[in-house]
Amino acid sequence: MTAAQLIRWLWRDYLQPWRWWFGLAMVLMSIEGATVGALSLLVKPMFDRVFVGGSPQAVLWVAAMVGGVFLLRALTGLSHKIIMARLGERIVAAMQGDVLRHLLTLDQSFYTRHPPGSLIERTRGDSGAIRNLASQVVAALGRDLSSLISVLAVVLWIDPVWTLVAVAGVPLLLLPIMALQRLVRKTSRKARAAAADNATRLDEIYHGVTTIQINGIETREADRYRQAQNRYIRQQMRAEAGSAAIPALIDIVAAIGLAGVLTYGGYQIVGGEKTVGEFMTFFIAMAAVFDPLRRLGAISGAWQSTRASLDRVVQLLQTPARITSPAQPAPVPADRGRMDLAFEDVSFGYGDGVAVLRDLSFTAEPGRTTAIVGPSGAGKTTLFKLLTRMADPDTGRITVAGTDLRDLDLGDLRGLYSVVAQDTALFDETIRDNILLGRTDVTEAQLAAAVEAAHLDGVVASLPRGLDTPAGPRGSALSGGQRQRVAIARALLRDAPILLLDEATSALDAASERMVQDALDRLSRGRTTLVIAHRLATVRSADMILVMQAGRIVERGRHDDLVAQDGVYAQLCRLQFAE
Numbered sequence: 001m002t003a004a005q006l007i008r009w010l011w012r013d014y015l016q017p018w019r020w021w022f023g024l025a026m027v028l029m030s031i032e033g034a035t036v037g038a039l040s041l042l043v044k045p046m047f048d049r050v051f052v053g054g055s056p057q058a059v060l061w062v063a064a065m066v067g068g069v070f071l072l073r074a075l076t077g078l079s080h081k082i083i084m085a086r087l088g089e090r091i092v093a094a095m096q097g098d099v100l101r102h103l104l105t106l107d108q109s110f111y112t113r114h115p116p117g118s119l120i121e122r123t124r125g126d127s128g129a130i131r132n133l134a135s136q137v138v139a140a141l142g143r144d145l146s147s148l149i150s151v152l153a154v155v156l157w158i159d160p161v162w163t164l165v166a167v168a169g170v171p172l173l174l175l176p177i178m179a180l181q182r183l184v185r186k187t188s189r190k191a192r193a194a195a196a197d198n199a200t201r202l203d204e205i206y207h208g209v210t211t212i213q214i215n216g217i218e219t220r221e222a223d224r225y226r227q228a229q230n231r232y233i234r235q236q237m238r239a240e241a242g243s244a245a246i247p248a249l250i251d252i253v254a255a256i257g258l259a260g261v262l263t264y265g266g267y268q269i270v271g272g273e274k275t276v277g278e279f280m281t282f283f284i285a286m287a288a289v290f291d292p293l294r295r296l297g298a299i300s301g302a303w304q305s306t307r308a309s310l311d312r313v314v315q316l317l318q319t320p321a322r323i324t325s326p327a328q329p330a331p332v333p334a335d336r337g338r339m340d341l342a343f344e345d346v347s348f349g350y351g352d353g354v355a356v357l358r359d360l361s362f363t364a365e366p367g368r369t370t371a372i373v374g375p376s377g378a379g380k381t382t383l384f385k386l387l388t389r390m391a392d393p394d395t396g397r398i399t400v401a402g403t404d405l406r407d408l409d410l411g412d413l414r415g416l417y418s419v420v421a422q423d424t425a426l427f428d429e430t431i432r433d434n435i436l437l438g439r440t441d442v443t444e445a446q447l448a449a450a451v452e453a454a455h456l457d458g459v460v461a462s463l464p465r466g467l468d469t470p471a472g473p474r475g476s477a478l479s480g481g482q483r484q485r486v487a488i489a490r491a492l493l494r495d496a497p498i499l500l501l502d503e504a505t506s507a508l509d510a511a512s513e514r515m516v517q518d519a520l521d522r523l524s525r526g527r528t529t530l531v532i533a534h535r536l537a538t539v540r541s542a543d544m545i546l547v548m549q550a551g552r553i554v555e556r557g558r559h560d561d562l563v564a565q566d567g568v569y570a571q572l573c574r575l576q577f578a579e
């Protein structure tokens with residue numbers, strides 16, 4: 001995005017609702033800026049009428065004017081800072097909300113490429129850069145531009161030739177400043193990327209703290225983090241040095257210009273062509289020209305680094321959602337008894353060139369239970385991801401009750417499923433909230449029934465605050481089996497026509513598993529059910545068993561038939577039931 005596009009986008013999407021406040025702040029900034037010109041202007045009567053002229057009345061009004069100008073400066077400065085701070089925070093919040101909402105529409109492939117830590121840094125850190133824009137760039141721009149204009153007017157009024165001498169070197173700065181800006185933008189971009197890497201490392205370290213401690217790799221992790229920090233510091237330092245070099249350059253040019261005026265103007269005063277007051281006003285005003293000029297120079301650095309951040313935000317916002325609802329969604333299949341699921345020549349890979357599912361075709365009969373078994377990595381969970389449209393097939397199609405999944409509204413489609421996933425995410429809320437997930441249409445009795453059926457009632461009873469006990473960050477206050485039962489209770493309450501169970505009882509002890517399995521069997525009655533299981537005992541009674549190997553279905557049939565075939569399934573059975 002070019003700078004102009006970026007600014008237009010900021011204006012249209014974020015600044016416009018605030019345009020009146022923004023305008024007011026700009027006016028206040030210009031007033032504050034203009035006070036610099038006014039002050040330097042007051043130096044002339046101070047010298048010529050008071051110090052040299054010796055007029056006692058002039059002392060009073062000059063003093064009063066100086067006091068008044070300072071008061072005005074204090075008041076305008078305070079108010080525009082408050083307005084801009086508020087505006088900055090509001091805009092940051094709005095942008096973060098937009099980023100979050102957009103990221104929530106993106107699919108698996110995006111989240112495999114962008115780890116949570118880096119996304120947190122990008123949502124928070126990079127959109128937070130707007131704060132800089134509001135408090136430093138815009139504020140300095142409004143104030144310093146106006147002080148620059150006001151003092152330039154004063155110095156030109158005093159003596160245009162002096163002014164020319166003083167600023168003669170400024171155009172020379174153009175090229176070096178442009179080069180520095182490019183450097184700052186490039187290094188800022190790298191620094192932002194490095195900051196995101198840092199955040200990723202921290203996220204992985206804090207989430208994996210148990211693994212780190214058990215394996216004794218604390219030092220290694222701390223070292224790796226330090227290296228990531230060093231990479232960030234290196235880039236950030238280059239960006240900061242580049243930013244600081246711009247005002248430094250302006251200082252050098254200012255020094256040369258002022259020395260020139262001092263020599264030239266000094267002779268004129270000695271010769272009696274100019275008054276001391278004129279010279280002092282000029283000198284002070286000129287110093288005041290370079291001050292805002294220096295700050296404006298610093299702005300260009302700040303803008304470049306803000307831009308690097310905003311570019312990254314825009315990039316996120318422009319990542320297209322690949323899995324979306326169609327413009328005109330097909331009606332949701334209504335007949336709960338006829339929810340057959342069909343895969344037709346489906347092939348799929350995670351975008352890395354490796355085919356995970358190859359030409360898969362099968363139908364899960366409505367109201368029946370279809371089991372999927374096969375070695376780890378065969379593609380079983382992937383199959384569920386395609387069913388819930390966490391990803392779309394590369395070729396072929398999947399239908400529910402004859403309708404292509406892609407023709408349905410995403411929300412409607414996902415509403416057709418109750419899912420117990422292989423690794424359910426729990427949130428840092430109470431167990432009750434984790435089961436309900438925001439639903440308000442569930443009675444206490446229904447909740448209790450689901451908790452009981454999921455065999456969670458014993459667990460809940462033993463907890464100090466029962467259902468209102470917090471589950472801990474990511475559910476870490478619960479055991480693996482307890483977490484799984486929370487997921488099962490969720491699914492039981494959902495009452496959706498299709499049931500997807502991925503190793504739903506794998507973390508339970510034998511006794512709990514039998515009881516939960518009973519509840520799930522009851523739930524699956526009349527529902528189209530797909531079950532993934534490693535423990536073959538749980539799928540024995542399935543209406544159809546699909547045996548998967550390396551992304552293909554290699555055998556299919558009922559348990560007895562498959563055993564009779566004496567193939568892969570029969571061998572798996574022998575292994576498991578031999579014990």
Ligand SMILES: Nc1ncnc2c1ncn2[C@@H]1O[C@H](COP(=O)(O)OP(=O)(O)OP(=O)(O)O)[C@@H](O)[C@H]1O
Pocket residue numbers: 108112350356374375376377378379380381382383422
């Ligand atoms: N997000 C992903 N990105 C890239 N590859 C993936 C991703 N998820 C899974 N895979 C790959 O796809 C293949 C199938 O994975 P899948 O999770 O479907 O296996 P599975 O049959 O469910 O195995 P398990 O029984 O261990 O759960 C694996 O080889 C895995 O490496």
Ligand SMILES: [Mg+2]
Pocket residue numbers: 380381382422502
């Ligand atoms: Mg799996």
